[in-house]
Amino acid sequence: MVQAEKANRFITFDGIEGCGKTTQLRLAEAWLRARGLPVLATAEPGGAALGLKIREILLNRNSFRIGPEAELLLFSAARAQHVAETILPALQSGSWVLCDRFTDATVAYQGFGRGIDLQIIQTINAFSSQGLKPALTVLFDLPVETGLARARKRASNGHPEKAEDRFEQEDIHFHNLVRNGYLRLAKESPGRFRIVDAVGPPDEIEHEVRQILETFIFRKGESQ
Amino acid sequence: MVQAEKANRFITFDGIEGCGKTTQLRLAEAWLRARGLPVLATAEPGGAALGLKIREILLNRNSFRIGPEAELLLFSAARAQHVAETILPALQSGSWVLCDRFTDATVAYQGFGRGIDLQIIQTINAFSSQGLKPALTVLFDLPVETGLARARKRASNGHPEKAEDRFEQEDIHFHNLVRNGYLRLAKESPGRFRIVDAVGPPDEIEHEVRQILETFIFRKGESQ
Numbered sequence: 001m002v003q004a005e006k007a008n009r010f011i012t013f014d015g016i017e018g019c020g021k022t023t024q025l026r027l028a029e030a031w032l033r034a035r036g037l038p039v040l041a042t043a044e045p046g047g048a049a050l051g052l053k054i055r056e057i058l059l060n061r062n063s064f065r066i067g068p069e070a071e072l073l074l075f076s077a078a079r080a081q082h083v084a085e086t087i088l089p090a091l092q093s094g095s096w097v098l099c100d101r102f103t104d105a106t107v108a109y110q111g112f113g114r115g116i117d118l119q120i121i122q123t124i125n126a127f128s129s130q131g132l133k134p135a136l137t138v139l140f141d142l143p144v145e146t147g148l149a150r151a152r153k154r155a156s157n158g159h160p161e162k163a164e165d166r167f168e169q170e171d172i173h174f175h176n177l178v179r180n181g182y183l184r185l186a187k188e189s190p191g192r193f194r195i196v197d198a199v200g201p202p203d204e205i206e207h208e209v210r211q212i213l214e215t216f217i218f219r220k221g222e223s224q
Numbered sequence: 225m226v227q228a229e230k231a232n233r234f235i236t237f238d239g240i241e242g243c244g245k246t247t248q249l250r251l252a253e254a255w256l257r258a259r260g261l262p263v264l265a266t267a268e269p270g271g272a273a274l275g276l277k278i279r280e281i282l283l284n285r286n287s288f289r290i291g292p293e294a295e296l297l298l299f300s301a302a303r304a305q306h307v308a309e310t311i312l313p314a315l316q317s318g319s320w321v322l323c324d325r326f327t328d329a330t331v332a333y334q335g336f337g338r339g340i341d342l343q344i345i346q347t348i349n350a351f352s353s354q355g356l357k358p359a360l361t362v363l364f365d366l367p368v369e370t371g372l373a374r375a376r377k378r379a380s381n382g383h384p385e386k387a388e389d390r391f392e393q394e395d396i397h398f399h400n401l402v403r404n405g406y407l408r409l410a411k412e413s414p415g416r417f418r419i420v421d422a423v424g425p426p427d428e429i430e431h432e433v434r435q436i437l438e439t440f441i442f443r444k445g446e447s448q
Binding site for chain 1: 272273274277281288289290291293294297298300301302304305308309344347348351352354
C-alpha cells in the first residue's frame with residue numbers, strides 16, 4: 001500500500017468515449033511540467049508491456065470472443081501490472097501521476113454498462129489497484145451522442161490506429177448507462193470528483209482543467 | 225449458474241508440474257469415449273481463443289513482467305472465457321467434461337505458492353467460474369523433485385513447445401508450497417478429491433484413474 005502523502009499526487013481523468021480526456025491529459029501534463037513539477041502521464045489499459053498486450057486484445061474488434069467476466073478480469077490484470085510496475089514507483093519517487101482512466105471506468109463500463117455486480121467489481125478493483133485511490137478525478141461529461149460523434153469522426157479521419165473499437169461500437173443505451181454510472185460515482189464522492197462540461201471548445205475546457213489543478217495542487221501547500 | 229445435475233459431469237485433473245495429469249487425462253478421455261460417453265477434454269489456461277492468447281502470455285518466460293496480482297487475474301480471465309464459451313455449453317449439452325487444471329490450481333499456485341490472500345482468490349474463483357465447481361477432482365501427487373525432473377526431461381527431450389515455462393523455473397520451495405496447498409485442499413474436501421500416487425509407472429496410474437472414474441461415473445447411476 002502506497003503512503004498516503006504520495007497517493008495524494010495521483011490524479012485521474014475519466015469519462016465516456018469522445019469526451020476529450022486524452023487530449024486534456026496531454027495538455028495538463030505539459031502545463032504541469034512547465035510549472036516545474038515532476039509528472040508521469042499514463043493510460044489504461046496500458047502503461048506496462050503487459051498492459052499494452054492486453055489493450056491489443058481488448059480493443060481490437062476483430063479479436064476474440066470476450067464475455068463480460070473475462071473483460072473485467074483482463075482490464076483488472078492490466079491495471080494490476082500498471083499499478084505495480086508504473087504508477088506506484090512513480091508516486092514513490094515523488095512524481096505526480098496523471099492517469100487516463102482508472103477504477104472508476106471499471107465501475108462505469110463493466111458495472112453500470114455491462115451489469116456486473118458492483119460489489120464484486122469493488123473487490124476486484126481494490127485488489128488490482130493495491131488499494132490505491134485517486135486523490136482527484138476530473139470527469140469530462142457530455143451527452144453520449146456528442147461524444148460518440150466525435151469518436152467516430154476521429155476514427156474515420158486519419159487516425160487509423162484509433163479505428164472504432166469494441167466500446168465505440170456499443171449502442172447509445174450502453175453509453176448512457178456508462179455516463180450515468182460516472183455521474184453517480186461523482187455524486188457519491190464529491191470530495192474527489194470535479195465534473196467538467198466537455199461540450200465546449202477545447203481551449204475553454206483546458207482553462208477549466210487548469211483552474212481545477214491549480215486549486216488542487218498549488219493551493220493546498222502540496223506544490224513540491 | 226449451471227444446473228446441479230449437469231455440473232455433476234465436471235471432472236478436473238490437477239497437480240504439480242510433471243505429475244502426469246495431462247497424459248492421464250488424454251487416456252481417460254479415450255477410455256470414456258470408448259465406453260460410449262460424450263466427453264470433452266480441455267485444459268487451462270486455454271480452451272477458448274482468448275484463453276490460448278492468454279496462455280501464450282503467461283507461459284512464455286521471455287514474455288512480460290507479470291506480478292502475482294496480474295498473474296492471478298490473467299488466469300482468471302482465461303477461466304472466465306473458458307467456462308462461458310467451452311465448459312458450460314458442453315455440460316449443458318450433456319457431455320462429460322475433463323478439465324486439466326481448474327480453480328484448485330489458482331488456490332495452490334497463486335494462493336499457497338505466491339502468497340496471495342486465499343479469501344480474495346476464492347472470491348475471484350467463484351466469479352470467474354460462475355460458481356461452477358468440479359464434482360470430482362483427481363489429484364496426482366508426487367514429490368516435487370520427481371515432478372520437476374520429469375518436466376525438465378520433457379523440456380529437453382524433443383518437446384520444443386514444452387520448453388521449461390515460467391512455473392517450471394520456480395524453485396523447489398515454491399513447488400513444495402504448491403504441492404502442500406493441493407494436499408490441504410484435498411484434506412478439506414475429501415468428498416470431491418481422489419489422490420493418486422503419481423510416482424509409479426503410467427500404466428499403473430492409468431489403472432487407478434480408471435477405477436476412480438468407474439466408481440464415480442458408472443456406479444452412481446449417472447451413466448447416461
